[in-house]
Amino acid sequence: MKKKVLVARPTFPDVIERLQQYFDVDVNRGDVLPQEEFARRLADKDGAFTAGESVGDKELAGAPNLKVVSNMAVGYNNFDMHAFDAHGVLGTNTPNVLNETTADFGWALMMAAARRVTESEHFLRAGKWEKWSFDSFLGTDVYGSTLGVIGMGRIGQALARRAAGFNMRVMYHNRSRVAQEIERELNAEYASKEDLLRRADHVVLVVPYSKESHHTIGAPELALMKPTATLTNIARGGIVDDAALIAALRDKRIAAAGVDVFEGEPKFNPDFLLLDNVVLTPHIASATEATRRAMANLTADNLIAALGEGPRAGNPPNPINPDVLKK
Ligand code: GLV
Numbered sequence: 001m002k003k004k005v006l007v008a009r010p011t012f013p014d015v016i017e018r019l020q021q022y023f024d025v026d027v028n029r030g031d032v033l034p035q036e037e038f039a040r041r042l043a044d045k046d047g048a049f050t051a052g053e054s055v056g057d058k059e060l061a062g063a064p065n066l067k068v069v070s071n072m073a074v075g076y077n078n079f080d081m082h083a084f085d086a087h088g089v090l091g092t093n094t095p096n097v098l099n100e101t102t103a104d105f106g107w108a109l110m111m112a113a114a115r116r117v118t119e120s121e122h123f124l125r126a127g128k129w130e131k132w133s134f135d136s137f138l139g140t141d142v143y144g145s146t147l148g149v150i151g152m153g154r155i156g157q158a159l160a161r162r163a164a165g166f167n168m169r170v171m172y173h174n175r176s177r178v179a180q181e182i183e184r185e186l187n188a189e190y191a192s193k194e195d196l197l198r199r200a201d202h203v204v205l206v207v208p209y210s211k212e213s214h215h216t217i218g219a220p221e222l223a224l225m226k227p228t229a230t231l232t233n234i235a236r237g238g239i240v241d242d243a244a245l246i247a248a249l250r251d252k253r254i255a256a257a258g259v260d261v262f263e264g265e266p267k268f269n270p271d272f273l274l275l276d277n278v279v280l281t282p283h284i285a286s287a288t289e290a291t292r293r294a295m296a297n298l299t300a301d302n303l304i305a306a307l308g309e310g311p312r313a314g315n316p317p318n319p320i321n322p323d324v325l326k327k
Helices: 013-022 035-042 057-061 081-087 099-114 117-125 154-166 180-186 193-199 219-224 242-250 270-274 289-306
Strands: 003-007 023-027 047-050 068-071 090-092 146-150 169-173 188-190 202-205 230-233 256-259 278-280
Touching: 003 013, 013 023, 013 289, 035 057, 047 289, 057 081, 068 289, 081 090, 090 289, 099 117, 099 154, 099 202, 099 230, 099 256, 099 278, 117 278, 146 154, 146 193, 154 169, 154 180, 169 193, 180 188, 193 219, 219 242, 242 256, 242 270, 270 278
Parallel strands: 003 023, 003 047, 047 068, 068 090, 146 169, 146 202, 169 188, 202 230, 230 256, 256 278
Antiparallel strands: none
């Protein structure tokens, strides 16, 4: 008998077809499942394909056959990994395939914020453009300025690598320093968070979300930044205290921000909409056709392998808690 798999939200049809070669697949083709409904459909499954669904003790306890939950994202703060370990369930994610695409988008947001791209477009669309003026939409230079990357993992490094083309100084802060060869290659100076916030012209956040990284940037941190600086969050909602960011943008404590991820998304603080100096996007940093396909296929690869099928049977490419595979 085929093993049973839940695909918790819609994905590429050919990826579902790949899963159907091996498994009896229950696909949610509709809206995001309410948590109770997700747990109910997970209950008789051996594996699941998720994209942000919360999985913790309650869901795992209710699904006694479950071996693996494969998340279509590099971040997995939606998984309670203590519960996964306790229930002997494997979690997997999709690192690497989105590094360059996400770094590109970090730059897009940073540059749009610094150069007031969306704000000036809204002005034009509203029919307000009557003359060219020397002081219209003056922004902050990116070329030759100082980039501050908070979170120097794979995506942070990809972001920093692009700075050479803009003749930028690179500062970074991370839980631990990266290898010297990487610092040298990226021409990146390690700094405390406070030092980086004081000196950087453009701060980009790429840290994973955890209890420890909650509100990495709040009012005290924003107060350290230059009034001409920008802040870009492509990390996770909750890394920034959104209310504090809104206050800093409103009071022109900092010049502008780019925000792709929000506390409580897809809901977000409506006061963002009252501000001109923020570029707002709906969590799309990895959203190119090629990258989202690569992520979906990797999610399927992990699921197929973890359930003992396909060319990598028993050896999924991206285990988060590989110890459970030994049991
Ligand atoms: C997207 O936010 C991801 O974690 O992949």
